[in-house]
Amino acid sequence: MSTSTDHRTPRSGRSTARRTLAVTATAAVVLAGMGSPALAKGKGGENNGNPNTSKKITQAVDVENVWTHLEEFQEIADENGGNRASGLPGYEASAEYVEQVLQDAGYETERHDFSYPRTRTLAEDLTVGGEDVAVIAMSYSPSTPDGGVTGPLAAPTVDPQGCDAAAYGEGADLTGQIAIVSRGTCAFSAKSLAAAAVGAEAVLVYNNEPGALNGTLGGPDSGFVPAAGMTQEAGQALLAQMAQDTVTATLDLRTIDEVVETFNVLAETSTGRDDNVVMLGAHLDSAQEGAGINDNATGSAAILETAVQLARVNKTNNTVRFAWWGGEEDGLQGSNAWVADQSPAELDDIATYLNFDMVGSPNHVIGVYDADESTYEAGVAPPAGSIQTEEVFTDYFDLTGQPWVDTAYSGRSDYQAFILSGVPASGLFTGADGTKTEKEVELFGGTAGITYDPNYHTVLDDIDNVDREALDIMSDAIAHAALTLAQDTSEINGKRSAGKSGKPHPQGDLPTDDEEAEDAA
Numbered sequence: 001m002s003t004s005t006d007h008r009t010p011r012s013g014r015s016t017a018r019r020t021l022a023v024t025a026t027a028a029v030v031l032a033g034m035g036s037p038a039l040a041k042g043k044g045g046e047n048n049g050n051p052n053t054s055k056k057i058t059q060a061v062d063v064e065n066v067w068t069h070l071e072e073f074q075e076i077a078d079e080n081g082g083n084r085a086s087g088l089p090g091y092e093a094s095a096e097y098v099e100q101v102l103q104d105a106g107y108e109t110e111r112h113d114f115s116y117p118r119t120r121t122l123a124e125d126l127t128v129g130g131e132d133v134a135v136i137a138m139s140y141s142p143s144t145p146d147g148g149v150t151g152p153l154a155a156p157t158v159d160p161q162g163c164d165a166a167a168y169g170e171g172a173d174l175t176g177q178i179a180i181v182s183r184g185t186c187a188f189s190a191k192s193l194a195a196a197a198v199g200a201e202a203v204l205v206y207n208n209e210p211g212a213l214n215g216t217l218g219g220p221d222s223g224f225v226p227a228a229g230m231t232q233e234a235g236q237a238l239l240a241q242m243a244q245d246t247v248t249a250t251l252d253l254r255t256i257d258e259v260v261e262t263f264n265v266l267a268e269t270s271t272g273r274d275d276n277v278v279m280l281g282a283h284l285d286s287a288q289e290g291a292g293i294n295d296n297a298t299g300s301a302a303i304l305e306t307a308v309q310l311a312r313v314n315k316t317n318n319t320v321r322f323a324w325w326g327g328e329e330d331g332l333q334g335s336n337a338w339v340a341d342q343s344p345a346e347l348d349d350i351a352t353y354l355n356f357d358m359v360g361s362p363n364h365v366i367g368v369y370d371a372d373e374s375t376y377e378a379g380v381a382p383p384a385g386s387i388q389t390e391e392v393f394t395d396y397f398d399l400t401g402q403p404w405v406d407t408a409y410s411g412r413s414d415y416q417a418f419i420l421s422g423v424p425a426s427g428l429f430t431g432a433d434g435t436k437t438e439k440e441v442e443l444f445g446g447t448a449g450i451t452y453d454p455n456y457h458t459v460l461d462d463i464d465n466v467d468r469e470a471l472d473i474m475s476d477a478i479a480h481a482a483l484t485l486a487q488d489t490s491e492i493n494g495k496r497s498a499g500k501s502g503k504p505h506p507q508g509d510l511p512t513d514d515e516e517a518e519d520a521a
Contacts, residue, residue: 001283001295001329050313051309051310054480057310058480061478062305063471066471067471069297070293073300076090082291084292084297085286086285087118109266112263112264112334112337116260117260118139119220119258120258120288121288122256123253124136125253126249128249129248134230135228136212136214136215137227137253139216139330140220140224142224142253143254144201144251148252149178150250150251151249152246153178153238154179155239162181164190165198167194168194173199174198178201178202178251179195179204180238182235183213183215188205188218189221189224202227204235206236207235209433210231210450211435211451212229213229214457227253260330262333263326264324264334264335266324267321268320268322271317271319272317272486275495278320278350278351278485279354280354283296283299283329284296284326289458289459293461293466294453295453299359302478304322305479306322313483316486317487318487320482325338332417336416347421347422351385354389354425355415356428356478357414357427357429359471359475359478360468361470363446363450363451364467365430365436365443365452366428366443366473367428367429368406369390369409369428373409376408376409378410379409380411382419385424386419388492393481430452430467430470431452432451432456435450435451
């Protein structure tokens with residue numbers, strides 16, 4: 001999941017051609033001989049040849065197969081410098097794996113190319129009194145000089161958040177010093193500019209809640225001083241030391257500016273209405289710090305296995321399009337670029353967009369994007385149809401007895417470009433850097449007072465960082481939503497899509513055994 005801002009690339013024209021899907025009996029035999037996950041057995045033990053109901057497809061999308069994809073992504077990261085970041089070898093290898101699995105299942109795949117500027121981190125080290133303190137360089141931070149900068153730490157005397165020069169007090173001069181400020185109130189870019197205005201050599205921003213702070217300055221600016229984030233605990237410990245004596249620190253941040261040439265991966269079914277496309281997306285790239293297995297190999301693996309199993313459905317009434325986005329960790333680059341390349345008519349053909357970014361957090365909640373704003377006020381007005389999209393998930397969880405909670409409809413992930421273009425959207429989220437509450441512990445277990453993913457955007461976001469139970473719950477919900485909307489989106493956009501029986505499937509309902517038998521006839 002990205003904490004970056006929106007950076008669109010120039011429109012380059014339509015690039016997503018109509019894809020075809022052909023699963024023949026011969027291909028099925030070949031896939032069975034290869035042991036492909038396309039024909040793996042579901043949870044019930046039987047091989048459901050046509051998983052055309054919610055019950056069948058949630059059985060077919062087995063968490064063991066999803067986990068196999070995670071293992072592949074982990075191995076890819078291990079073999080490619082420890083990450084799968086866009087523009088680097090691990091991303092290319094991840095995309096090739098996704099493409100191969102899709103092609104084995106009968107899809108044709110397409111790469112949608114785009115580029116964007118990025119600052120890549122080479123070093124991020126803070127030393128205080130001979131001890132290392134963990135920091136994370138902010139995106140678009142300039143580098144420190146060779147050898148880093150060394151000087152006393154200095155906090156604002158008026159406002160600890162350091163949003164402007166006045167926060168440091170009248171006539172403040174921090175020449176030769178390193179500012180340390182709190183997260184909050186203003187953008188990180190404002191904190192960097194304010195530190196520069198009073199002469200500071202660099203700025204450290206500590207979190208205002210538990211957990212690591214991985215921020216962005218939003219874009220390059222010659223006025224910035226080097227900026228890094230740290231945990232609330234580390235920041236408060238340094239402030240306590242500063243209250244007793246002068247604290248001298250050395251900060252070494254080294255970054256390079258580069259232009260990333262990368263791509264999204266897309267595939268879609270051949271059956272279904274071209275003017276009523278259901279779209280599922282997850283970002284494929286990791287942050288530069290690590291393998292990104294929870295963030296977001298989990299979402300990528302879950303929709304990959306859903307695509308594999310949906311390929312075995314004899315017929316879908318609506319086209320289903322899958323997208324694996326690149327550049328999300330650098331500011332939602334891939335989804336922004338793809339949406340920008342679509343015409344208004346092409347966007348209007350998308351019935352709804354479903355986003356899956358982090359669906360296996362170790363201290364998880366089962367979260368659904370709060371399109372109806374029943375808990376959180378949305379940052380952007382949810383487009384018409386978003387509430388009904390949310391209900392596909394919440395109705396499913398209610399029918400299966402699974403507790404769930406709202407998660408903010410913030411536009412913080414790849415659905416942002418869609419909702420800004422008026423496309424309905426919702427999705428699932430098990431949590432990132434927010435803090436788990438006692439009430440959420442009652443519903444989902446885990447530990448209150450710590451973040452949903454303590455390893456978010458760190459080297460420890462590996463396969464051991466994923467909760468298999470959460471991944472299983474979310475993978476089933478994704479499979480259910482994909483099939484449900486593949487057959488009928490009328491509750492979202494009024495477009496009726498009758499099944500073989502001539503009866504549209506009720507939005508969000510689980511078919512009864514009789515309905516399953518009728519559909520299979």
